[in-house]
Amino acid sequence: MKQYIAALAVALALMAAGCGSQEEAAPSASPVEVALALAPKEPVAGEAITFAVTVTQDGAPVNDARSVEFELWKDGQEQHEMIPAALEKDGVYTAQKTFAEPGSYYVMYHVTARDFHNMQKHPFTVRAAGGGEPASQPAEHAAGAPDGRDSGQAADHEHGGEHGANHRHTSGVDYHFQPADTLTANEADALTVRLTKDNQPLAKAAVRFEYWRAGEERHQFVDAAETQPGVYGASVTLPASGDYTVNVHVEKDETIHDHKEYTLHVR
Known part of the structure; x- marks a missing residue:
């Protein structure tokens, strides 16, 4: 009888532990948050730029993102480039790119993680090696967007040099x-x-x-x-x-x- 009671107690303990594990493994319903950073903050033509996104959920780093990519293009040009990012440390995914020409550019990150997809466009400026200013700036800069980040308004751009067409759309x-x-x-x-x-x-x-x-x-x-x-x-x-x-x-x-x-x- 004592052996039966002891075995029953062990079985109940294992079941409780299993239930606890299942509760801990339940996916969070909170959205995945993404923060973008560039290093250096004032990029220079001919020097490598590091693009980094910090991906978190409920304040904890997300290390199992299915896909992280950076989409890059120069202001006024139709050709876009996609570069994959790699996990560098807890929740931080990075990729590097060197721009030969100074000017105004955009970066849009694409993060797919835990049933969420995040994408956001940001303008940035690449300065000439001698410290000169680019000839023009993206519309977000001209509008005075704070800290050089995207103003939240969708812009017209295409993917692929020969595929794009100059057909404007007005629905945003x-x-x-x-x-x-x-x-x-x-x-x-x-x-x-x-x-x-x-x-x-x-x-x-x-x-x-x-x-x-x-x-x-x-x-x-x-x-x-x-x-x-x-x-x-x-x-x-x-x-x-x-x-x-x-x-x-x-x-x-x-x-x-x-x-x-x-x-x-x-x-």
């Missing part, structure tokens, strides 16, 4: 169009667009890709599926080589009815 939606690196006629190719508004992913929107070959009147449409918050993709098969126009249509509620055109070259 920011487009990041990402076609496949190489497009081949009569083969299925992926089209992806990342949408943000006020520096937050634009989720649960209705997105369609309209596309047609240069000189042709017939337009085709394909609905895009949301693969993660604010990211929409679809597969298309373009029937012949040449230049195509892709018009990205975005609708949400009664407030957003927007579109933007891009040019694609198909081999």
Whole structure:
């Protein structure tokens, strides 16, 4: 009898410990917080710049982020560059980049961690090696945004040098169009667009890709599926080589009815 009672007590203790472990492992519902820093604070052309984000949740460092990347582009240019970041220490992810030319630039971090996706755009200035000022500054600087950080207003920019088109939009939606690196006629190719508004992913929107070959009147449409918050993709098969126009249509509620055109070259 005593042995039975002792065994029962051990079993209950193990069950209690297991329950406690499960409670401790329950994911937090609190959002993931991200803070950006640049070193040096006044970058110089020809010298390496360290981009760092500190990722936390409930004040504790997040070391298991699924993806951390920095998107970089010069003010007024369409070509963007994505560089991956690596975990340096508790909650801090870093990457380095050297800019050959002085001028005004933007960095947008992309952090995917624990079912959250954070992205925010910030302007920064790269000075000439001799200490000279760049010829122009991003709009955020001109508007007097405090401490050089993003003012929170979405801006018009494109991804990919030959893919962008100068079609302005007024709804405040920011487009990041990402076609496949190489497009081949009569083969299925992926089209992806990342949408943000006020520096937050634009989720649960209705997105369609309209596309047609240069000189042709017939337009085709394909609905895009949301693969993660604010990211929409679809597969298309373009029937012949040449230049195509892709018009990205975005609708949400009664407030957003927007579109933007891009040019694609198909081999």
